[in-house]
Amino acid sequence: MELAREQIDYCMECGVCTGSCPVSRVLPAFSPRQMIKRVLMDRDETVLEGRELWACLACARCSSRCPARIDFPEFIREYRETARKRGNLPQESHHGALQAIMSLQTRNLSQHRTDWAKEIGRFKTAGDIFFFVGCAPYFDTALKYGPISLEMAGSVLRLLNRMGIEPVVSDDERCCGHDALLSGDRETFHKLAAINLEVIAGAGAKTVLFSCPEGYVTFKTEIPKYFGKLPFEVIHVSQFLARELPGSGLSFRSAENGSGAITYQDPCSLGRKAGIYDPPRDLINMVPGVKFEEMARNRENSVCCGTSAWMECSECSKEMQVERLLEAAGAGASTLITACPKCAIHLSCAEQNTDITLKIKDLYSFLLDRVE
């Protein structure tokens, strides 16, 4: 916890973090400022033993605005590591099924990770471009929301194929370890990352494409912290497509009339954590006839989809999600597009129990549906 202690010494107790926190607005007892203050006053125990340690979404709304540049999500991550060792554990969603899947992948096992891909597209086992699919093949099996994340991965593969690109998709790929790291399980993260680096090296890839923003930031910023500079380029699919699509010869059909406006949900990992705001918007606007409307809180000010790392899903999450859906509807949108499978899953889940009729779509399926 040395790093966390050192960083928070600069805290001015200004309240920007708590004022910005979407969780604090719903759960007044949760306050990043007061957690930092308690640690500064040598009352670490209250933080390590409390439940609120697990309520943080690591959405980086606080840290991106902090005038002292305190990385609150990193502070939380370090304290979670200690809390976990002391037996203070998070409330895992879906009965911990997803955490079990993650830790299973640290072992030597044979996976059928590419079955979905065989049905819909072409891919290789070795080559320059590696498409890191992430947990999509598991999400749809473990959850009850239908083919949300595989539709996204499938659309990426088909778009790449249409552009004449046959990427590597591997059976041996593992979970990126993002959720393990965030929930204080560095050991699992470490094991997963080591296997993934080996798999990518084995395929001889020079560029690794990520469709999931969390996988992207994990490889872009987290893994290099522990493993040093990576021997390949890490690029998000939205960046890649925004760069390559215009010259690829592919063109788009006009968005049908009467389909209403489209809005875009910035995933926290892609937006605030990676600064990728424009490529997804550029891609949406490549489709002729699109009526694009921003939600009131967008880009840097965007709000999290309510849950992270498959834990602590609560009334608070639901309230945030419904508020966000209403914000999209209030902007006049009939379709909400996101570039993150988790945003799509969480928002679809919340919508089921409301009378909001917003179409929730991932960026790549939206594009694929309109390719001529």
Add this chain to the structure above:
Amino acid sequence: MDVGRHPKIRLLAYSEVEGVEGEMGNFRIRVRKKARYVDENKCTGCGSCAEKCPTVVCDAYNVGLAKRKAIYKYFAQGIPSVYTIDAAHCRNFETGKKCGLCSRICQAGAIDYQQEDRIVELDVGAIILATGYELFDARKVPEYGYGRLPNVVTSLEFERFLSASGPTGGHVYKPSDLAVSEVLATLEKQMRTSSREIERFEKTFEMSSERFIEKFNSGELTGGHYDEWAGQYRSFLPLKEKFKRTKERAESLKTAHRLAFIQCVGSRDSRFNGHCSAFCCMHSIKEAVIAREHDPESEVHIFGMDIRAVGKNFEEYRNRAEGEAGIKFIRSRVAEVTENDSHNPVIWYEDTKARQVRSMEVDMAILAVACEPGPSARRLSELLGVPLNEFGFYATLTVPPLDTFRPGVFACGCAHGPMDIPESVAQASSAAARAASALMGARSKEQGAGSGEQDAESRKQVAGSEDHGAKAKKREAGKGE
């Protein structure tokens, strides 16, 4: 004013330093005196040229809230009090059209379209850098919505709102309301064009539009002209409705009653400027008090981590603002500003005393933007070989504090670091004294060596202030003996 009238001070306004050679006691400075296209010696500053000038330009001095002409004075009290043609906008220069109105109107015959930039060489003994500062661009803080939300303004913009000679005559109107009057004018124009068209149809077919549209809808009348008429009339109706609504809004314009001052925008923020801008606490309190004087009904809140009232009577002023003027201070740095349906800013903050996240709807949010090094600081620092400090202001010695790292070159005011007016004035006198004492030394050395050249004897100061890049004003004072 005193400087402008002083017989021994030569003022080179609207000029830029281009080169500096030599050393303390004997600098040679190349100054580009930019063409004003107005003879400074003839212009009396009467202003009849600006009155007649047909070209309207956005007024930078009023931070874009008002208009000026293509021949203008940056601000009323500017020294020297002469007019300048803005060649980027003047018809004569921009489009090559023959206008020449100002030249005909000017009784002093001061207009000279052929004027060119002039290079002036100066021999001076010491240089004082007084190039001022620049305000932080609040667009860089996305959470406060400046530039996106119409009723979020900067402190300088608000200052112009409060000013009796400002663009709103001292009334604090919400910018979103001010925009309404412009919309109204556009709508009125559209209405006039549209109704003229409709009248033409009515005359030709000798029928009122109401009756026509009934017949048209029932299918009685169809074809070329009728379709056109129907189209025109159908677009006229919503226009009329919109005009009516906009007019009602424009007539019910109210001044802003609920004001929120947001401190430390871009300063004490390691993302932008780590330093404290020193003057914002006091100017926010001042603006808040004046706003309450204008409108005793108004509710004024100042949001900040603390109030830095450093100086004689400053703390007392802050307490008076709270006790007598009824300004409310909230100990919090604002987290974000959103907007509600009526374009009112909503301030989101944690009241750190109550430990609660709150939101407050206001009519206007005023950002206390940071003091940053002026745009010319970097250029001049390279030109003069004077390094900048980590904040981008001229680096100076610890003692004596106004000396830069080049002997004979001094810095004062906000070129030295953020400070308020009294402190800047004190530093200016101090810098002048430092320059004088440096020259005394240089002069006695020269006299001792027996080379009493008159140039070296002249004491000159070059100082400048480049406000907002819009105007380069260089003051150069030459004192020949």
